Amino acid sequence: MSPHLILRVVSKLLIPIIVVFGFYVQFHGDFGPGGGFQAGVIVAVGVILYALIFGMEEARRAVPPAAVRYLMAAGVLLFAGVGVATLLMNGAGEPVNFLDYDALHPDQSHHTGQHYGILLIELGVLFTVSSVMLAIFYAFAGRIPDLPDEDW
């Protein structure tokens, strides 16, 4: 049952680190290079590596395709929702435009609203990018190959 013992052990060690690194890229994204796109791909790579080593069945159990589908939609909704929230908050003072993050927090001098805004936006991007990457992977890898693995 365990022909690739080294691969299995090493990837078990690596996958948490990959995902943590993904989150570092995500949350450090508003101070340095990084952001939702890159982080989303890195997080998805963690799951894809798991699927490559332990098989599609195990990966589907860990991250079900239905959850991927919901997360994909949730990311887009979070992104657009921040924009709509800024529209709805214009009662506080001046009318503000779509995605004007300053409306999200009253503290204007430190641009706290900008921080909250970009954090939420990038979170939406993370959800969507990582789940889209997984959805693409599941869609391609889930197909039954014409050639069985032994015939290669």
Next chain:
Amino acid sequence: MDILAHLLPAGIAAHAPVLLVVIPLILAPIAALMPSGRIAWAISLLAAFLVAILALVLLGEVSQAGSVSYHLGGWAPPLGIEYRVDALNVPILLLVGFVGLLCTIYALPSVADEIEPGKQPMFYSAFLVCFTGLLGVTITGDAFNVFVFLEVSSLSTYALVAMGGGKDRRALTASYNYLILGTIGATFFVIGVGFLYMATGTLNMVDIARVLAEDGHSRVTEAAFAFIVVGLGLKAAMFPLHVWLPNAYAFAPNFVTAFLASTATKVAFYVLIRFLFSIFHPEVTFVAASFTWIFAVLGTVGMIVASAQAIFQTDPRRVLAYSSVAQVGYMMLGLGMGTKAGLSAGMLHLMNHAMMKGALFMALGAFALKFGVRSIASLNGLGRTMPVSASAFTISGLSLVGVPLTVGFTSKWYLILAALDRDWWWAVAALIASSLLALVYVGRMLMAIWMEEPPSHQGKAIAASTAPWAVVVPMSILALANVYFFFNADPLVHLANAAAEAVMGGR
């Protein structure tokens, strides 16, 4: 017009430009999660309805203020992204909004018939994303943003076209070829935008126009012009770059063809007008030369050659697809005249063509709901079997030819007047020749519908029937619009003139 601007409360109307894009964008993922196609359809209908209302509000605002500018995120242009509505793109927004609404109503029976139930929510979701993209392309005032929205709409279009693969596998290869050529077109466009950015250091369309007017043109902007024209030409299916179109239209699901034929190429053509007239100046030497030697010439050749090709097609949908290429030729000719009258006639034909082709493809879809439509012979006698759909087909078919009492006549009349204005007698001759060719290919289908024996089953003629209301209502609205706007041409002519005025000023 004043009423339109006050259709919605001021707080919402102020955000109309962005809501127009955001509403379908938000509803798209929601539609994807719905358990059944009918709920997803209702969501799409809601989106299309709200968009049509918002487009009307914007029309009201533009007719009062001249142009509306919306700064995304509160960042002022040219640094921030600006959504800009003026007299040129408001007709396109109305067109996409209303045709989108009518097509969505039509989608209910058509999609239920052609798409397997499990895929319907995703199908509607892809449609909403495509809708978002088309509206975004039209409304944005940022050159790179155009590319992003163009690809948003194109990518979902490829998926929508490929959904015809369940019925006919050739939809898959058609979609693949569309993808390859569409991506090359988009990439050419983005190279052109890159060159413009090199030359001007800005991406805001108004700002690019200002810098180009101040600094003059160079080799870089000439290269940008060439790349942008070829890229958008591919997307708009301008004559020699149209090879992807006939198969994509012929094998896509009926609803998708009706929607795309009346919106997608129109939107790409609008972007072309925007770049040619308001960013590059039509009086700059190389732009003026391209009008006469590229657009007018290729437009003329296109409308003759594509019409002739249409005559030799056997599948009615391919006939209409080739005819679409010919109609783009009419618009190119109007644009190529480089005069206000020509551009206005081109815009008028753009709007009219959307009405004709929408109704024609919907009627073909109505036939296909009851009978498989694979060749012109399968239209035989449908005038007696499905009289309502056949009448709608006939009215809009005659409009396509340009018979008086239909809008097709109005826009061809204005095109001929504009050509005479420039003493382009050859263009008038080509217009008439192309209309005669249209008479042949439309006539063939009408002959089959009205003159041949109706389809029979075991020796008995099949009883006359009508398509479901969701097909008949939007189809009849579009077909009757073809007649109505002949007798009451002023609103459309006014829109087209205002559009030409907006980009060409007093010239």
Next chain:
Amino acid sequence: MLDILLERFNYIPIIILMMTGLYVVFATGNLVKRLVGLSLFQTSVFLLYITLAKVFGGQPPIIADAHGDDHGAAAAGHGAAEAVLYSNPLPHVLILTAIVVGVATLAVGLALVVRIREAYGSIEDEALNAADYSRDTGAAG
């Protein structure tokens, strides 16, 4: 002549990649290889934009002191920032978007190829045409 080329050395690989990509798209009959060519073509455009952004002697466009503990110093940091020459960050952002578009295009294209393979049993252009033409004559044109 050589000077002109050397001055614009960054464009040479871009043009080579661009032409290679386009040539592959048109020359090959294999649907997957055609997508490879398409990706190559798109990538060359990404490079074109990235080289646009380079400013000789420019710093990465991150204002280092803006988030210091002392806000007085941060304000000073803003003042000092204007004297530094920065590279242009905008093309990078644009290309990030274009890369995402490219990935999506490739995914849609490959998905189509998978479906074509299942429907036709081949991904060679000639075989596909032969399959459609021999099946019925209605496909002519």
